[in-house]
Amino acid sequence: xxxxxxxxxxxxxxxxxxxxxxxxxxxxxxxxxxxxxxxxxxxxxxxxxxxxxxxxxxxxxxxxxxxxxxxxxxxxxxxxxxxxxxxxxxxxxxxxxxxxxxxxxxxxxxxxxxx
Amino acid sequence: xxxxxxxxxxxxxxxxxxxxxxxxxxxxxxxxxxxxxxxxxxxxxxxxxxxxxxxxxxxxxxxxxxxxxxxxxxxxxxxxxxxxxxxxxxxxxxxxxxxxxxxxxxxxxx
Numbered sequence: 377x378x379x380x381x382x383x384x385x386x387x388x389x390x391x392x393x394x395x396x397x398x399x400x401x402x403x404x405x406x407x408x409x410x411x412x413x414x415x416x417x418x419x420x421x422x423x424x425x426x427x428x429x430x431x432x433x434x435x436x437x438x439x440x441x442x443x444x445x446x447x448x449x450x451x452x453x454x455x456x457x458x459x460x461x462x463x464x465x466x467x468x469x470x471x472x473x474x475x476x477x478x479x480x481x482x483x484x485x486x487x488x489x490x491x
Numbered sequence: 492x493x494x495x496x497x498x499x500x501x502x503x504x505x506x507x508x509x510x511x512x513x514x515x516x517x518x519x520x521x522x523x524x525x526x527x528x529x530x531x532x533x534x535x536x537x538x539x540x541x542x543x544x545x546x547x548x549x550x551x552x553x554x555x556x557x558x559x560x561x562x563x564x565x566x567x568x569x570x571x572x573x574x575x576x577x578x579x580x581x582x583x584x585x586x587x588x589x590x591x592x593x594x595x596x597x598x599x600x601x
Contacts, residue, residue: 380534478584481537483534484533485533
């Protein structure tokens, strides 16, 4: 029973291509996130959705577009891939409560390699 | 603003040694504090958390105490094992936004 799942686990593609990464959570959480982890393990928040609405949109290129068809899914579409997009992308979810104190549950990650 | 600072790695220890990974934070309001662990090739997993000052989080022999006076949440374990080798992230959350430290890699040698 995977709580947060991502597909694909590995993605190798050429520069200039468009690709998507899918994320699903079966925890009933209201909030979902996308993070980028670079080769030095540094984690950077990219986006956050709460009940299908965008609530966090950090400074990322507009080639990255998140889409949330329902609150259990948050997909990440990337246009015109560049070498610098190579990283591991993590999806996460958390329960949205007024205090905002609940922990995040992470997916296994998608390793994107742009050639 | 909100931020988390943790000690740079890698930290290399022999099995059964004592572990401390330092973490300090800056935050407005009353954040919750977390330690996450990332094993090779996997996503992050929650290790422990503390939601208010003087709380102690503990799990799998690890523990950390929320110290508001020193704005710290240091991770400790009395006797590390080879299986503890991983990257450890300190984090805080404030109003639905998470702030992660840069991660500390721990290598435990037999």
